[in-house]
Amino acid sequence: MQRLSQKDLIDFVETHAVHFHALDLDGFRTWLSRRIEESLRQPYFAQQCRIRELKREHRRRLRDRERRLEKAADAYAQVPAREQIEQLEHKLDSLGQGVAGLTKAVAEGRAEPEKLAEFEGRFEEATGQYRQLVASTPERKRLDRARASLERLRDEIGLTDAETELEALGRRQGKSSTASGTHFETVSSSATHQLFLPELVREGDQAHVLHGVTLGCARGELDQVVVVRRAENVPVEVRAIVEAKRNINDLAHGFRQRQENLAWFAGDASGYDPALYRTDRYPEGHFQGPVTHEEEGQTFLFDTSSFESITKDAESGWRLDHLCFVTERRPLLGVGMAEHGQILNRVATDPAFNIDSKAVLGRYRKWAQRMVEPMQTEDVLALYARRDDWARQIVFA
Structure with missing residues (x-):
């Protein structure tokens, strides 16, 4: 010193x-x-730059699909059924967590199988309601297709994997x-x-x-x-x-x-x-x-x-x-x-x-x-x- x-x-x-x-x-x-x-000697920054170059190289294709997604999202936002669909999504998420927790608890002898069966029944019922509502809402189907199209392109050009690696590097850098x-x-x-x-x-x-x-x-x-x-x-x-x-x-x-x-x-x-x-x-x-x-x-x-x-x-x-x-x-x-x-x-x-x-x-x-x-x-x-x-x-x- x-x-x-x-x-x-x-x-x-x-x-x-x-x-x-x-x-x-x-x-x-x-x-x-x-x-x-x-x-550039730091892995996190170098990975950020690689992602930037991927986005630059495929800028037109990405922007085209992003615009389609934005347009579909705007149209879906105006649909009266959107709120009910989102409520069902939230319900399915909660029930899914409940089923997972009860499955583990039953296996460990901490819960009754009947309780698990009840949650599974409620989950199946909510799933049916959700699918029926989505099927009758074309704006939601277009939104799902636009989102899937963008995700496929991101996978195809390696952007999804690159961003996953960036997150891992960020965690290591923080530690x-x-x-x-x-x-x-x-x-x-x-x-x-x-x-x-x-x-x-x-x-x-x-x-x-x-x-x-x-x-x-x-x-x-x-x-x-x-x-x-x-x-x-x-x-x-x-x-x-x-x-x-x-x-x-x-x-x-x-x-x-x-x-x-x-x-x-x-x-x-x-x-x-x-x-x-x-x-x-x-x-x-x-x-x-x-x-x-x-x-x-x-x-x-x-x-x-x-x-x-x-x-x-x-x-x-x-x-x-x-x-x-x-x-x-x-x-x-x-x-x-x-x-x-x-x-x-x-x-x-x-x-x-x-x-x-x-x-x-x-x-x-x-x-x-x-x-x-x-x-x-x-x-x-x-x-x-x-x-x-x-x-x-x-x-x-």
């Missing part, structure tokens, strides 16, 4: 800053080309992200105990590192809070807040959110919208202590005075003192990862995307630069680089 000096942080920002909003068309093309090249996040929480906790705690605690202090502190806040959870007990039944003193951001490009989002949260905890109504913080506990939307946090069998008391050490810098207007971040050294992208995901998802799912078209690229650039937040990680790191003590609040794990 590396705790940065002011020079380290200045050098990192100067070397890696992207300044996404300043990119011209050529710069945006270079940036986007690199992002696509890197993302991997969760595991990585859990591991980094452990890493950041080690950084807090090894690097921050020794400098924050004085002889005789009763210091504790608390985790997942909300205090009933509707819009935030503090990853780690270093507190010191001042006296019995007296609110604790917050010595530092340590936020874990595994991906450095998410640091700006975390910083912006914590600025709002800290204004709320400090009772600075100019820094948040009370309407967003209204809960049963805080009906007016303002933090009111005392309130407790429970951890490891102990109770910790907080009120607005607990956060007095997290002061607002007079020059910049930001709360920087004792707001620390643990992150990984990675290339800066100039955008947050949620924003990066939106851009790449649009690229991967837009059949009209063409990076060699100036018109298409221009539209993408205009949209992306409007969508991306003005303050990004390089801007936050530049703030911390103004003073050495602030720079030392950034740790590369």
Whole structure:
């Protein structure tokens, strides 16, 4: 783990800053080309692109059958029998689940066969009613044919299988992200105990590192809070807040959110919208202590005075003192990862995307630069680089 000096942080920002909003068309093309090249190594994005190309290749046939389906659906929506058909479909679904559950229960000796027979009879009766009603409703038959025609085409061109594979990849990717996040929480906790705690605690202090502190806040959870007990039944003193951001490009989002949260905890109504913080506990939307946090069998008391050490810098207007971040050294992208995901998802799912078209690229650039937040990680790191003590609040794990 590396705790940065002011020079380290200045050098990192100067070397890696992207300044996404300043990119011209050529710069945006270079940036986007690199992002696509890197993302194609990820199975999920690569599969999205394969699906996009399938849709592009068979665009006319797909659109023709989709239009037929839309037209059939519009016609069916006007049919008086539609509501009754849908009610029967819902009834059949419920009865089908009941038959399946009772079949298992009878096999295990937990239900009487007569009960199963009753459900089977009701299911058969409802099925007959349903088939008769559908057979006498030509609009529903046309809808079913249009839906089946589209499904056959999707099967024929491999789109159904490709989307099934995409869903499986998404589940695997989600599990991997969760595991990585859990591991980094452990890493950041080690950084807090090894690097921050020794400098924050004085002889005789009763210091504790608390985790997942909300205090009933509707819009935030503090990853780690270093507190010191001042006296019995007296609110604790917050010595530092340590936020874990595994991906450095998410640091700006975390910083912006914590600025709002800290204004709320400090009772600075100019820094948040009370309407967003209204809960049963805080009906007016303002933090009111005392309130407790429970951890490891102990109770910790907080009120607005607990956060007095997290002061607002007079020059910049930001709360920087004792707001620390643990992150990984990675290339800066100039955008947050949620924003990066939106851009790449649009690229991967837009059949009209063409990076060699100036018109298409221009539209993408205009949209992306409007969508991306003005303050990004390089801007936050530049703030911390103004003073050495602030720079030392950034740790590369």
